[in-house]
Amino acid sequence: MLMYLCRRIASIVPVVLVVGVLVFLMLRLTPGDPAAVIAGNSASNEDIAQIRAQLGLDKPIAVQFFIWAGKMATGDFGESFFYKKTVASLIADRLEPTLALAVLTIILATVISVPLGTLAAYRQGSWIDRLVMGFSVAGFSAPVFVIAYLLIYIFSVKLNWFPVQGYQRLSDGFGGFLYRLVLPSITLSIVYVALLARMTRTSVLEVLNEDYVRTARAKGLSPMKVVVRHALRNAAVPIVTVIGISIALLISGVVVTESVFNIPGLGRLTVDAVLARDYPTVQAVVLLFAMTYVLINLAIDLLYMALDPRIRY
Amino acid sequence: MIFRSARVHVAACLALVIGFAAPTRADAETTLRAVMQSDLKILDPIWTTAYIVRNYGYMVYDTLFAMDAKGEIKPEMVDTYSVSADNLTWTFTLRDGLLFHDGAPVTSDDCIASIKRWGARDAVGQTLMTFVKEMKVVDAKTFTIGLNAPTGLMLQGLGKPSSNPAFIMPKRVAETPPNEQIKEYIGSGPFVFKAEEWKPGVKAVFVKNEKYKPRPEPPSGMAGGKVVKVDRVEWIVMNDQQTAVNALKAGEIDFMEQPQIDLLPEIAKSSDVKLVDGNPLGYQFAFRFNVLHKPFDNAKIREAVLYAFNQEDFLKATIGDPSYYTECKALFICGTPFASDVGMTDKLESNFKKAREMLKDAGYDGTPVVLLQSTDLAVLTNLAPVGKSLMEKIGLKVDMQSMDWQTVVARRTKKDDPAKGGWNAMFTSWVAADVLNPVSAAFINASCDKAPFGWPCDAELEKLRAAFAREADPAKQKAIADAVQVRETEYPTYINVGEYRLPFAMRKSVEGVIAAPVTIFWNVEKKGG
Numbered sequence: 001m002l003m004y005l006c007r008r009i010a011s012i013v014p015v016v017l018v019v020g021v022l023v024f025l026m027l028r029l030t031p032g033d034p035a036a037v038i039a040g041n042s043a044s045n046e047d048i049a050q051i052r053a054q055l056g057l058d059k060p061i062a063v064q065f066f067i068w069a070g071k072m073a074t075g076d077f078g079e080s081f082f083y084k085k086t087v088a089s090l091i092a093d094r095l096e097p098t099l100a101l102a103v104l105t106i107i108l109a110t111v112i113s114v115p116l117g118t119l120a121a122y123r124q125g126s127w128i129d130r131l132v133m134g135f136s137v138a139g140f141s142a143p144v145f146v147i148a149y150l151l152i153y154i155f156s157v158k159l160n161w162f163p164v165q166g167y168q169r170l171s172d173g174f175g176g177f178l179y180r181l182v183l184p185s186i187t188l189s190i191v192y193v194a195l196l197a198r199m200t201r202t203s204v205l206e207v208l209n210e211d212y213v214r215t216a217r218a219k220g221l222s223p224m225k226v227v228v229r230h231a232l233r234n235a236a237v238p239i240v241t242v243i244g245i246s247i248a249l250l251i252s253g254v255v256v257t258e259s260v261f262n263i264p265g266l267g268r269l270t271v272d273a274v275l276a277r278d279y280p281t282v283q284a285v286v287l288l289f290a291m292t293y294v295l296i297n298l299a300i301d302l303l304y305m306a307l308d309p310r311i312r313y
Numbered sequence: 314m315i316f317r318s319a320r321v322h323v324a325a326c327l328a329l330v331i332g333f334a335a336p337t338r339a340d341a342e343t344t345l346r347a348v349m350q351s352d353l354k355i356l357d358p359i360w361t362t363a364y365i366v367r368n369y370g371y372m373v374y375d376t377l378f379a380m381d382a383k384g385e386i387k388p389e390m391v392d393t394y395s396v397s398a399d400n401l402t403w404t405f406t407l408r409d410g411l412l413f414h415d416g417a418p419v420t421s422d423d424c425i426a427s428i429k430r431w432g433a434r435d436a437v438g439q440t441l442m443t444f445v446k447e448m449k450v451v452d453a454k455t456f457t458i459g460l461n462a463p464t465g466l467m468l469q470g471l472g473k474p475s476s477n478p479a480f481i482m483p484k485r486v487a488e489t490p491p492n493e494q495i496k497e498y499i500g501s502g503p504f505v506f507k508a509e510e511w512k513p514g515v516k517a518v519f520v521k522n523e524k525y526k527p528r529p530e531p532p533s534g535m536a537g538g539k540v541v542k543v544d545r546v547e548w549i550v551m552n553d554q555q556t557a558v559n560a561l562k563a564g565e566i567d568f569m570e571q572p573q574i575d576l577l578p579e580i581a582k583s584s585d586v587k588l589v590d591g592n593p594l595g596y597q598f599a600f601r602f603n604v605l606h607k608p609f610d611n612a613k614i615r616e617a618v619l620y621a622f623n624q625e626d627f628l629k630a631t632i633g634d635p636s637y638y639t640e641c642k643a644l645f646i647c648g649t650p651f652a653s654d655v656g657m658t659d660k661l662e663s664n665f666k667k668a669r670e671m672l673k674d675a676g677y678d679g680t681p682v683v684l685l686q687s688t689d690l691a692v693l694t695n696l697a698p699v700g701k702s703l704m705e706k707i708g709l710k711v712d713m714q715s716m717d718w719q720t721v722v723a724r725r726t727k728k729d730d731p732a733k734g735g736w737n738a739m740f741t742s743w744v745a746a747d748v749l750n751p752v753s754a755a756f757i758n759a760s761c762d763k764a765p766f767g768w769p770c771d772a773e774l775e776k777l778r779a780a781f782a783r784e785a786d787p788a789k790q791k792a793i794a795d796a797v798q799v800r801e802t803e804y805p806t807y808i809n810v811g812e813y814r815l816p817f818a819m820r821k822s823v824e825g826v827i828a829a830p831v832t833i834f835w836n837v838e839k840k841g842g
C-alpha cells in the first residue's frame with residue numbers, strides 16, 4: 001500500500017515534466033508577442049525589442065526553458081509579465097473562488113443526482129425514470145451560458161433575489177459568500193446532475209440484478225435498506241470515479257461560468273493570461289491543473305479500497 | 314400545505330442570507346463602481362501608452378497643464394507661467410498647497426525629474442526634449458526650461474491629454490529609468506490608489522485624496538477644479554459585457570466606460586440607466602499601410618486605396634447607428650484646431666473608376682494584399698471585410714487573414730515578407746486626443762525604422778513635422794498641419810476611415826460626468842443611491 005502510494009506520488013514527476021515541456025513549447029509556438037502587447041500602438045520596434053529583453057524573451061527558447069524549469073524546481077513560479085506580481089500570489093488569490101465553486105457544485109450535484117438516479121433505477125420504466133432521464137438529456141444539451149443568463153435574468157434582473165455577479169471571500173462572511181455562489185453553482189451543477197444521475201441509474205440497475213440483492217430481498221429487508229445498504233454501496237465505484245473526474249474538470253473548466261458571473265477564479269485567470277500571452281502565468285496554471293488531475297485520480301483510487309474491500313493495491 | 318410551508322422557509326432563508334450579504338446603504342452612497350474598458354495591468358502611465366493606464370494616471374497623478382473643453386491648454390498644477398521675449402526661456406510657478414499622497418510637498422525638483430522621464434518616453438515629449446537646453450530649479454515652487462530654439466510644443470506637450478500625459482511624480486520615483494516600470498505609486502492627484510486592495514483581473518480601488526487642493530475654476534475638459542465627490546471609486550473587471558449590463562441594470566455597478574455598440578439599444582430601454590456621450594471627440598478608425606513590401610511600397614497604389622475607400626461603409630458596418638459616428642475626412646479630428654478637409658475633397662468617395670486607373674498606372678502586378686483582421690474586438694472586427702471588398706472592387710487581390718487581436722499586435726511588428734509571416738495592411742483605432750496634431754499622431758511619423766509599425770519613410774513629412782514642432786504661432790502651425798494633410802494624400806501612411814463615439818452607460822443616480830477626451834472621475838457624484 002505504502003509502496004503503491006509512493007509510486008503514484010512519484011508518477012507526478014514525469015507528468016509535470018511532460019506537461020511543462022509541452023505547455024512551454026506550445027506557448028512559444030502560438031502566434032503573439034507579450035512585448036508587443038505591453039508596448040501599445042505607438043511603440044517602435046526598438047521599444048518592443050527593449051521590452052522583450054526585459055522579459056527575457058530575446059534569449060533562445062532552450063535557455064528560456066531551462067531558466068524557467070530551474071525556477072520551477074525551487075518552487076518559484078516566476079513573475080507575471082503584466083501585473084508584475086508573483087504568479088504564486090495571483091494563483092493564491094484565485095484559488096478560493098474556484099475551489100468554493102467546484103466544491104459547492106459537486107455537493108449540490110451529488111446530493112441531487114445520486115437519489116434521483118437511484119430512484120430512477122429502482123422505478124425503472126416508470127414515469128419517474130423517464131422524467132429523470134428526460135432531465136438528464138436536457139441538462140446535457142443546454143449550454144452552460146444559456147442556463148447562466150436565464151437564471152440571471154429571472155433571479156437577479158427580474159426578481160432581484162440574487163446578485164448578477166461577483167464573489168465574496170469566505171473570510172468576509174459566510175452569508176455573503178454563499179449568497180453570491182448560489183446561482184453559479186446551480187448553473188454549473190445542472191450538467192453534473194444530468195451526468196451523475198445517469199451514471200448512478202446505470203450502476204444501480206446493474207447491481208439490482210445481482211444475486212446478493214435478491215438474497216437481501218429474500219431475507220425480508222425493506223426496499224430502502226436493500227437499495228442503500230446493498231445496491232448503492234456496490235454501485236458506488238463508478239459513481240465515485242465520475243464525481244472525482246467532475247471535481248478535476250470543475251477546477252480547470254469553469255471558465256464560462258466564472259466569466260458570466262464575474263467570479264475571479266483560476267479559469268478566468270487562465271483565459272486572461274492566454275489572451276495576453278502572459279507565459280509565466282499560463283505555464284504555472286496548466287501545471288497546477290495537471291497536478292490536480294493526478295492527485296484527484298490518486299484520491300479516487302484510494303477511495304475504491306474503502307468502498308470495495310476486494311480492491312487492494 | 315407542505316409546499317406553502319416550504320416556500321415560507323425558503324423565503325426566510327433567503328431573507329437571512331440577503332441580510333448577511335447585502336451592502337449597507339452608506340456603502341452604496343459613497344462608492345462608485347465602474348467597469349472600465351479593460352483590466353488595469355500596469356501601473357506606470359509613462360512606461361506604457363495603454364489607455365486604461367492613462368486613465369489610472371489621471372486618478373493618481375496631476376499634470377502641470379491640461380486641455381479644457383475648448384481644446385485650449387490651461388494651467389493645472391501651475392499657478393503662473395511666462396515666456397521670455399525671445400521665446401527661449403519658460404518660467405513656471407506651482408500653485409500653493411500641492412502635496413503628494415505621502416504628505417510631501419510637490420517641488421520644482423519633482424517636476425523636472427518627471428518631465429525628463431516623460432520626455433524620454435512620449436512621442437511629443439521626445440520631440441520637445443530636442444528643443445530643451447536645460448531645466449533649472451529657481452526655488453521650491455519655481456523652475457525654468459531653457460530652449461535652444463523656440464517651439465510651439467511646450468504647452469501642447471505638457472498639457473497633452475492622452476498617452477502619455479506628462480504626469481508629475483515624486484523625484485525619487487521619476488528617477489526610475491524610463492525603460493523600467495516604477496515601483497511606488499504615489500502621485501498628487503485627486504485620488505489615492507489603494508495598492509493593497511488592487512487585485513489584478515478583479516478590481517482596482519481609489520479613495521478620495523483628502524489633501525488635494527483643487528483649482529478654483531469649474532471643471533472644463535481635463536482642466537479646472539478637480540473636486541472629488543465620492544469617497545471611493547472601484548474599477549471592477551468584468552470580461553462579459555452582457556453581465557456588466559445586467560449588473561448595471563441591477564444597480565451592482567454604477568458606470569460602464571465602453572458598452573458594446575450592439576448592447577446600446579438594450580441599455581437605452583432600461584428606466585434606471587442612461588447613456589451619456591462623455592467623450593465628444595471620440596475615436597478615429599485607421600487603416601494602416603506597411604510601406605516595406607509590395608504592393609503598398611508604391612505610394613501611388615496607396616493613393617488608389619484612398620480613392621477606393623469611403624467612410625460610410627466602414628462606419629455603418631461597425632457602429633451602425635449614425636448618432637454615434639461622423640464622416641470626417643480631416644486627419645486631425647473634426648472640431649479641433651487643426652481639422653481641415655484640404656486635399657481630401659475628392660478622396661474617400663469610393664471613386665472606383667479613378668482608383669482602377671491609378672492602380673493600372675502604378676503598375677500593380679497582382680501581388681496580394683495581406684490584410685490582418687482582428688476577430689475578438691467587436692469594434693474592429695467588421696472593418697477588414699469592408700476594406701477587403703472595397704480594395705477588390707478596384708482590382709487589388711486581398712488575402713484577409715483572421716486572428717485574435719494579440720496576434721495582430723505581434724504580427725504587425727514583423728517586417729518579414731507578407732508571404733512569410735509579415736503583413737501589408739491592418740485596421741486599428743485611436744482615441745481622438747492622440748491624433749490632434751502632426752507630432753502627436755503616431756501614424757504620421759514617417760521616420761523609417763523609428764516610426765511605429767508600417768515604417769513609412771518620407772523626408773517631406775518629417776520636414777513638415779519638424780517645422781510644426783518649431784512653430785509657436787498657432788496660425789502658422791495650422792498652415793503646416795494643412796500641408797501635412799496634403800502630403801498624406803500623396804504619400805499615404807494611413808487612411809482615416811471615420812470617427813465614432815462610444816457613450817458611457819451609467820445609473821441615473823450618477824451625475825456630474827465631465828465631457829472630456831479621457832474618462833475622469835472628479836466631479837462625479839451619486840445621488841439618491
